[in-house]
Amino acid sequence: MFKKITSVFILVLSIVACSSSDDATSGSGSSADGFNRQSMLINWADTIIIPVYQDLNSQLAGLVTAKNTFNAEPNQVNLDAFRASWLNAYKVWQYAEMFDIGQAETINYYSQMNIYPASVIEIENNIASGTYDLSHPNNQDAVGFPALDYMLYGVGASSDMDILAIYTTNANADKYRNHVSDLVEQMKTLTQSVLTNWTSVYRDQFVGSTANTATSSTNKLTNDFIFYYEKGLRANKIGIPAGVFSTNPLPTKTEAFYRGDVSKELALTALDAVQDFFNGKAYKSNATGASFKQYLQYLNTVKNGEDLDVIINNQINVARTNIQGLNANFTEQITSNNAQMTDAYNELQKVVVLIKLDMVQSMNIRVDYVDADGD
Amino acid sequence: MNKIFVAATLTALFLSSCSSDDDMTTTPTDTGVIAPTTYVFQRGGESTVSFGGQTTRILMAGEFVSALKDNTNSQSTLDAMFTHIEGNADFSNADLNASGKNIRSKVAASKDYFSANITVSNEIKADFDAWIAEQANEVFPNWAGTASAGVAGQLQQLNGGSTRYVTAKGLELNQAVAKGFIGGLMTDQMLNNYLSTSVLDEGANAANNNNGVLEEGEIYTSMEHKWDEAYGYLYGAELDPSFPVLGADSFLNTYLNQVDSNSNFSGTANAVFEAFKLGRAAIVAKNYTVRDAQAQIIREHISKVSAVRAVHYLQGGKTKIAEGDMAAAFHQLSEGFGFIYSLQFTRKPNTDSPYFSHDEVQAYVAELMAGNGFWDVSDATLDTISEEIATRFNFSVAQAAN
Numbered sequence: 001m002f003k004k005i006t007s008v009f010i011l012v013l014s015i016v017a018c019s020s021s022d023d024a025t026s027g028s029g030s031s032a033d034g035f036n037r038q039s040m041l042i043n044w045a046d047t048i049i050i051p052v053y054q055d056l057n058s059q060l061a062g063l064v065t066a067k068n069t070f071n072a073e074p075n076q077v078n079l080d081a082f083r084a085s086w087l088n089a090y091k092v093w094q095y096a097e098m099f100d101i102g103q104a105e106t107i108n109y110y111s112q113m114n115i116y117p118a119s120v121i122e123i124e125n126n127i128a129s130g131t132y133d134l135s136h137p138n139n140q141d142a143v144g145f146p147a148l149d150y151m152l153y154g155v156g157a158s159s160d161m162d163i164l165a166i167y168t169t170n171a172n173a174d175k176y177r178n179h180v181s182d183l184v185e186q187m188k189t190l191t192q193s194v195l196t197n198w199t200s201v202y203r204d205q206f207v208g209s210t211a212n213t214a215t216s217s218t219n220k221l222t223n224d225f226i227f228y229y230e231k232g233l234r235a236n237k238i239g240i241p242a243g244v245f246s247t248n249p250l251p252t253k254t255e256a257f258y259r260g261d262v263s264k265e266l267a268l269t270a271l272d273a274v275q276d277f278f279n280g281k282a283y284k285s286n287a288t289g290a291s292f293k294q295y296l297q298y299l300n301t302v303k304n305g306e307d308l309d310v311i312i313n314n315q316i317n318v319a320r321t322n323i324q325g326l327n328a329n330f331t332e333q334i335t336s337n338n339a340q341m342t343d344a345y346n347e348l349q350k351v352v353v354l355i356k357l358d359m360v361q362s363m364n365i366r367v368d369y370v371d372a373d374g375d
Numbered sequence: 376m377n378k379i380f381v382a383a384t385l386t387a388l389f390l391s392s393c394s395s396d397d398d399m400t401t402t403p404t405d406t407g408v409i410a411p412t413t414y415v416f417q418r419g420g421e422s423t424v425s426f427g428g429q430t431t432r433i434l435m436a437g438e439f440v441s442a443l444k445d446n447t448n449s450q451s452t453l454d455a456m457f458t459h460i461e462g463n464a465d466f467s468n469a470d471l472n473a474s475g476k477n478i479r480s481k482v483a484a485s486k487d488y489f490s491a492n493i494t495v496s497n498e499i500k501a502d503f504d505a506w507i508a509e510q511a512n513e514v515f516p517n518w519a520g521t522a523s524a525g526v527a528g529q530l531q532q533l534n535g536g537s538t539r540y541v542t543a544k545g546l547e548l549n550q551a552v553a554k555g556f557i558g559g560l561m562t563d564q565m566l567n568n569y570l571s572t573s574v575l576d577e578g579a580n581a582a583n584n585n586n587g588v589l590e591e592g593e594i595y596t597s598m599e600h601k602w603d604e605a606y607g608y609l610y611g612a613e614l615d616p617s618f619p620v621l622g623a624d625s626f627l628n629t630y631l632n633q634v635d636s637n638s639n640f641s642g643t644a645n646a647v648f649e650a651f652k653l654g655r656a657a658i659v660a661k662n663y664t665v666r667d668a669q670a671q672i673i674r675e676h677i678s679k680v681s682a683v684r685a686v687h688y689l690q691g692g693k694t695k696i697a698e699g700d701m702a703a704a705f706h707q708l709s710e711g712f713g714f715i716y717s718l719q720f721t722r723k724p725n726t727d728s729p730y731f732s733h734d735e736v737q738a739y740v741a742e743l744m745a746g747n748g749f750w751d752v753s754d755a756t757l758d759t760i761s762e763e764i765a766t767r768f769n770f771s772v773a774q775a776a777n
Contacts, residue, residue, distance in 0.1 A: 244493050247458045247479060342493040349491035357573075370578035370597075 033364065035298045036290065037218045040280070041207040043289035044221065047282035050203065052095045053195040055283065059089035060188040067184045071177045074167035076160060083152050087262060090145045094269040095276075095283065098228035101220055102206065103197035108140075109190055116146035116236070117253050120154065123147055127172065127179045134186045143183060146256075151180045154258035214368055222292075222365050226356050229274055234348045237267040238323075241334055242341040249341075251334040263330035267323055275316045278309075278355075292359065301362040303354075308362065312354045319347035408660045410653035413617040414606065416599070423595040424617070426607025429564075431474050432481060433612045433624050435459065436556050438466045439478060440625060443510055443549035444540070446518040450511035457507060479503070482559045485567035486574050487727060488720070495733055499559060502716075503552060510548040514540050524750035530702035539702045544748025547709035553625060554710050558681055558717020561608045561627040566677055566722040569605035570654075570670040576663075585661050602655050602666075609647070609677070619648060627680065634683045639774040647676045671724040678721035678730055682768040685714035686761045686775035692749075693757045701750075708749045708757075715739050718764070730767050 066085035070078040093114060100110050112135060122142035126132040134143050155176065156162030166176050198206075209217040235245070236255065243249035254263045276283070280291020293309040301308040322344040327333035334341050360367055416423050439456045442448050456465045459477035466472050483489050483499035513527045522528035522541050531538045541547050568574055575581075575598050582588075584598040593600070609631065610616045612624040621632035621644060635644035654669030688711030695704035718731040731739075739760055743752060761772045 239493075242493070243497075247477075339494045339497065342497055345493050346491045349493075353491070366582075367578050370580075 032212065033299060035295050035363075037212075037295075038207055038210045040290035040292075040295060041210065041217050043280050043282075043291065044277075045198070045203050045206050047285070047287065047289055048095075048277060048280075049099050050195070050198050051283040052092065052099075053191065053198060056089065056092045056096050057188075057191050057195045059085070059092050060184070060191050063089050063184050064188050067181055071167075071181055074164055074173075074177070076164065079152070079160065079164060083259075086145070086148050086152055087259070090256065090262075090266060091269045093145060094266055095273040097232050097270070098225055098273070098277065099221070100224045100228070101217070102202040103194045107135075107190065107193065108137075109194055110232075111137075111140045112190055113144040113187060114146060114232075114255075115141045115144065116149075116255055117257055118142060118146035118150050120150060123150055123179075127175050130175055130178070132182075134182060144187060147183050148180070149256050149258045151176070151183065152259070212364060214366065218363075219365050219368075222360065222363070223368050225274075225277060225292075226352075226360070226367065227369060229355065230352050233267070233270045233274060234345065234352065237263070237270065238330075238341065238345045238348060241330055242338055242345055243334075244342065244345055249334045249338050251331045254330040254334075257331060260331060261329045264323060264326050264328045264333075267330075268320065271316065271320055271323065275313065275320075278312065278316070292355075292363075295363055296359065299362050301358070303358055308354065308358055312351065312359070315347070315351050315354060319344065319351060322347045406657075406662060406665045408653060408657045408662050408665045410649060410656050414610075414619075414648075414652055414655065415617045416655055416659060418594055421594050423599055424603050424606075425593070425595060425600060426603045426611055426616075428476055429604055429607025430611035431471060431476050432478060432560065433608070433626060433628075434468060435466065435471050435474075435476070435478050436553075436560065437612070437625055438468065438471065440549055440553045440556075443507070443552060446515040446540075448511065448515070450508050453507050453511055454504070457503070478556070478560065481564055482556070483563060483720075485563045485571075485720075487567040487571045488563065488729075499719075499733075503555065503559070506548045506552050506555075509542060510552075514542055514548060524747040530705065532702040532706070533698070533700045536700075536703065537706070539706050541705050541709070542748070544744055545701070545705045545708070545750050546712060546744070546748060547706060550706070550709035551713045551716065554684075554713020555716045557627050557630060557714070558720035562677055562681065562717060562722075563720035565605045565608045565627075566674045567720065569601050569608075570673060572667065575601050575666070581663070584658060596658075598658050599655070602651075602658055605673075606651050606655070609651075627677070630680050630684050631677070634680050637683070637687075637775070637777050639770070639777055640679070640683060643676050643679065647673055650676075674722040675724045678723070679768055679770075681714045681717040681721060682730065682764050683770065683775045685711050685718065686764050686772055687711075687777075688714065689757045689761045690772065690776035693754055696752075696754075705749050708743075708752070712740070712743060715743075715760070715764075731764070 063082075063085045066078070066082040070082040072078075097110055097114060104110065119141040122139060126134075126139070126142060132139065153163070156164075156166045167173050167180075170176065206217050209215075212219060214220075239245060241250050241253045255266050256262045275281075278291065279293045280289045281287070282289065293313075296309040296312075297307070303311055326340060326344060327336070330341065356367055414424065435456070439453070442453060442456055452465075455463060457477070458479045459465050459471070459474070461475035462473065464472050479500060482503060483496040489496040517527040518529065518540060520526070520528035522530045522543075522545070524545075525543050527541065527543045529538050529540050539547055540549075577597075579588075580597045580601070584596040587596070589595060590597050590600060595603070607616075609627055610619045610623070612628060613619045613621075614623065619628070621635070622629050631644050631647065634640045635642070650669040650672040654666045654673070657663070657665035657669065688707045692704045692708035692711060695701075695707060716736060719729050719733045719736040721730045722728075723730055742756055742760070743749070758772070761775075765772045765775060
């Protein structure tokens, strides 16, 4: 479905916007419609994005510690702690994946953190060879949270005993320990670099870019948000495993497949992250600030007689209710009753139309990618 | 009652606007957009019209429907054709084998109707899967046996006519599939995908078309191409698609011709062709009001194809039952069955809805297949369904039965 992302020429939609000289990177921060985009950028950066990265970075620091403890003494207690730390970090990651901008975009951060399903063959090849460049594009499906999912739950067949044996008595135990260490360290290093970039230089660039061009912060992050919703959340977590884009369902393509029973929790977390971002809700706080929601309210955007921001929140809530009704393990859900899965997908899809058409039209923002799903 | 009245009024309005549109070729005064005589559009002397994917799927559907009548095929052979994977030797035509396209992925797959309706889309695809499986596993093994109520097999039409191979309920599954494709593949893709503003105007399509920005490596704009892809689902199998003669496939193209051949509906084919040309010219002229008006005309007429043929075959079947020619009756009823199934993919002009909903169609299917199916379907059932379809499309049963 997303096989071709077509970059497009950028045009300002309305004549109003065309005639106004809104391409300065400084000034009032107001766009042609009068909404203060800079206040939104500041809210995004200071109460959501940077706090998310800070939390993720500290979760990954915890993961490094848990990994070190495990590698020093690979026993059940330490395995459990390692796994718990992985899941905590994975949940925070759900808040971060949509911010594919700045350093994250430059280093293909997302592609090194959460491409799934992980390739067991590539992971095992890396382990066996012992020499690898984890940042190489070939390894994008052999690193990050999905690779750890395999390392913590997928190696060693059936039981935790088997898994522990891989790290202890197996002939290549040291290679497995080295590899799981390298994977975790890589995630920490990448995240640290994205966070440091935000706090050192990028935050000011980001909030200063208030124009309405393709490369302006609002336009780019709006596109990232919609793309993430459509691809990272809707397609990757639900649509692809449910077979929406293939002849048959693909139940092994769920997120955290080897752990199994957290795919729903991760999807719900991602949906919370999306909704919180839409509403400008500060990370881990109930404070709200300038946001898509406020922007739509400012524009007084109405669809079929109802406020668009209300419609969007309501539809996200409907989707959440649907997802909550699913099996905690999407693989099992797809196998037992895929129609329930596609029902949830349908509700998620309805949000796409609202944000990708109605919302961006009223904000005069051009979507810079299309699904090239034609003949 | 009110709704029917409004619908009828709208349809009447539409018909009158159609007839004036038919003359658009020579009277361009109101819009400035002129339809060419043939569907030829060029940029720098090179054709900008392209719909290879549509031609491919029509040809795949053609071979597939033929394969449904070859009792040496297994279910897996048929499934492989239906869900063709690039490079597999599923077809006799090497170009089709090399193609990465398949039929099934575009069944019940339009953006407007199914992008947020995957559960129903899957149910529809599963209907086709089940028909294919039943053909392979129940009809093929009884190819030589005589069909009777509750028993799959063959029946020959009276006077040494064609032999029909039917399920235990008298349904010719190859007809159900073939006529189901007319709705589920061709009509749905045309009316609810490629002619939709959601597709024509997707992303930057309008801005790019306004500024002559072409698709990467191509000679057409995305919007031009989308419109052509709609065109391709109707005319893609024509020898010279720029000037269609109809009867070029076993699907929508041929049945548009059939409807047009009925004097009560003559002019339908021309209205569709003119609307396609004018709409495409309007895209070149960047006049999207004219474009969208043509899409509505096409929606109305193409929707009518399934409706007219559904009623026609139900009535034809009824006549054959009365004559005691069950083989001929089953053949016609099976075609009617497929066209009824296709009604859920129609599109009422200026709405987001089909003339008959999925649930309404399912109810008809259940009614026709109740008990021993066509073996004991009553005249009353056939007449009631015929009347309901005709009424909603604002024609009479007698007109369609012609």
